[in-house]
Amino acid sequence: MGTVVDAPAVVAEEATENTLGGKKVTVVFVLGGPGSGKGTQCANIVEHFGFTHLSAGDLLRAEIKSGSENGTMIENMIKEGKIVPSEVTIKLLQDAMIKNENDKFLIDGFPRNEENRAAFENVTKISPAFVLFFECSEEEMERRLLGRNQGRVDDNIETIKKRFKTFVESSLPVIEYYSSKGKVKKIDAAKPIPEVFEDVKTIFSPYAPKLLFGAPSSGDHIHIIYAYPSRSSLFSKLVGMWGRCEPVSKHSIRHASSEHTGHWSCRRAPARPPRARRLNTRSAHAHRRPEKMTAVHTLRPQELFLPVEASSWAVRSRIG
Numbered sequence: 375m376g377t378v379v380d381a382p383a384v385v386a387e388e389a390t391e392n393t394l395g396g397k398k399v400t401v402v403f404v405l406g407g408p409g410s411g412k413g414t415q416c417a418n419i420v421e422h423f424g425f426t427h428l429s430a431g432d433l434l435r436a437e438i439k440s441g442s443e444n445g446t447m448i449e450n451m452i453k454e455g456k457i458v459p460s461e462v463t464i465k466l467l468q469d470a471m472i473k474n475e476n477d478k479f480l481i482d483g484f485p486r487n488e489e490n491r492a493a494f495e496n497v498t499k500i501s502p503a504f505v506l507f508f509e510c511s512e513e514e515m516e517r518r519l520l521g522r523n524q525g526r527v528d529d530n531i532e533t534i535k536k537r538f539k540t541f542v543e544s545s546l547p548v549i550e551y552y553s554s555k556g557k558v559k560k561i562d563a564a565k566p567i568p569e570v571f572e573d574v575k576t577i578f579s580p581y582a583p584k585l586l587f588g589a590p591s592s593g594d595h596i597h598i599i600y601a602y603p604s605r606s607s608l609f610s611k612l613v614g615m616w617g618r619c620e621p622v623s624k625h626s627i628r629h630a631s632s633e634h635t636g637h638w639s640c641r642r643a644p645a646r647p648p649r650a651r652r653l654n655t656r657s658a659h660a661h662r663r664p665e666k667m668t669a670v671h672t673l674r675p676q677e678l679f680l681p682v683e684a685s686s687w688a689v690r691s692r693i694g
């Protein structure tokens with residue numbers, strides 16, 4: 375496959391001027407051949423770094439299912455391993471980004487050709503912070519696709535060969551383009567999934583949640599100061615740690631650079647199935663009952679800005 379030079383340290387927040395629907399967004403393009411493991415690693419990145427995953431292929435397949443007027447055209451293109459016209463895919467991506475309250479997006483499987491790339495930049499005025507490129511041999515990708523078992527119309531050997539051809543002819547030039555701009559972060563995707571994620575984690579370390587201060591107090595309460603990619607991802611983390619967690623008070627939320635920095639007090643709630651949606655909505659705060667409010671830990675200056683990753687902190691304080 376073509377040669378792509380590793381980028382020097384890409385500044386994570388390079389795309390600082392990118393705005394969409396009034397919000398500043400960070401976009402990372404995730405590229406690689408079919409079956410190189412893009413979707414698999416995107417799921418890991420979402421969990422650890424608070425990004426929202428938008429798969430161009432998934433959006434196109436959802437469009438087919440929705441009975442849209444473009445459905446038949448999209449389905450035929452996918453069966454042939456061809457690339458759907460940019461305006462269709464860009465509209466789906468743009469709508470998904472605007473609808474989502476997050477501001478950090480992994481765009482997986484896009485741009486797949488020069489037309490995709492140029493049109494996206496023209497229409498959205500967004501340029502990616504960097505491009506994550508999963509490099510893998512065709513032999514290995516073929517093995518993975520044939521074992522994927524997701525009932526996809528294109529995971530058959532005939533279409534797989536066409537997709538490989540499209541990737542080499544149309545998608546690699548896009549990677550070369552971003553490589554020439556020093557934006558490509560190349561990953562050896564032939565390794566086992568956990569090892570690939572170790573490399574991915576290194577690249578995404580600038581986006582790691584930083585729990586600036588966390589102090590378990592009496593009972594089932596905890597007080598935290600955090601800098602996290604988004605509030606909703608903080609809650610996802612707490613839900614993961616506790617089974618269910620409710621924000622019960624909010625103090626001086628302020629926006630510092632691209633992070634939400636704030637002081638929250640959270641209360642461990644009785645065991646019930648996670649209700650992530652409620653945690654992410656404004657109404658969750660509106661329904662707070664005063665008796666649930668907890669005293670906010672008084673911080674000494676030296677306690678501030680103590681960088682502790684949420685996961686290690688959870689182990690240290692034996693919560694979870």
Ligand SMILES: Nc1ncnc2c1ncn2[C@@H]1O[C@H](COP(=O)(O)OP(=O)(O)O)[C@@H](O)[C@H]1O
Nearest residue numbers: 408409410411412413414518522565566567570
């Ligand atoms: N590093 C890996 N080693 C072995 N199998 C993998 C690896 N990464 C992903 N897979 C498997 O290969 C298949 C294709 O992965 P997927 O993430 O769907 O690829 P893509 O999104 O690039 O098409 C899936 O069945 C997945 O479980």
Ligand SMILES: Nc1ccn([C@@H]2O[C@H](COP(=O)(O)OP(=O)(O)O)[C@@H](O)[C@H]2O)c(=O)n1
Nearest residue numbers: 408409430431451452456457458483484486
């Ligand atoms: N930007 C894109 C992404 C996907 N697609 C179509 O969707 C198919 C599946 O893409 P995908 O990203 O879900 O899957 P992989 O081929 O990476 O496994 C591609 O082969 C294309 O036919 C497209 O036309 N344009």
